[in-house]
Amino acid sequence: MTDAVARAARPAARILLVDRAGRVLLFRFAPGDDRAPFWCTPGGALDPGESYAAAARRELFEETGIHADPGEEIAQRTVDFLTIERVEVTADERWFRIDVDGGEIDPAGHTELERRVMTQWRWFARDEIAGWPEWIYPDDLLPMLEATDP
Known part of the structure; x- marks a missing residue:
């Protein structure tokens, strides 16, 4: 029998940032340890007392310099992962x-x-996304984009 990993709760706002040409912005993360680099959408954890939409607005500005209203939540998912700081979390992600x-x-x-x-x-x-040589999060980025296209 193995011990279950105690995971920290991590509410987070994630953003599909799409330009006029239909391209999506991704950041490359290089953890610098034994984990391979990967690409991910903008976004991050909520600050205490912050709503998901407020976190999306804040994260967008902090990570890109863009001021924009995140609008309505388009998706929600729960995912377990190891953060860059090596903390095991269960993330409640809300997508915009x-x-x-x-x-x-x-x-x-x-x-x-x-x-x-x-x-x-x-x-x-x-x-470019499907054949990219490094991992891109989320795995279903292309279907998410297609499902939310205007």
Whole structure:
């Protein structure tokens, strides 16, 4: 019999940030330990007392420099994972789609941890995602994008 891992609860807001050409913004995370680099949408954990929509708005600005209303929640999922800080969590993720014209990303609001592990970002065309050589989160990014296309 194995001991169950005690996981911390992690409410989080995640963002599908889509530009006018239908591309999605992803950040490359390089944990710097035995884990392989991966790409992920903008977003992160809620601050105490913060709503999911408020967290999406804050995370969007902190990670991209873009001010935008996140609109309505488009999806919810619960996922277990090991954070960059090596904490086992069960994340209650609420997803938002934000459509923008595109443009430059301003990393000025990145935390110290983000500056260390999130050093690359790019707008991905949809046909690049399926064959990308590094893992992209979420696994079902393409169906999520298609399901939320206007």
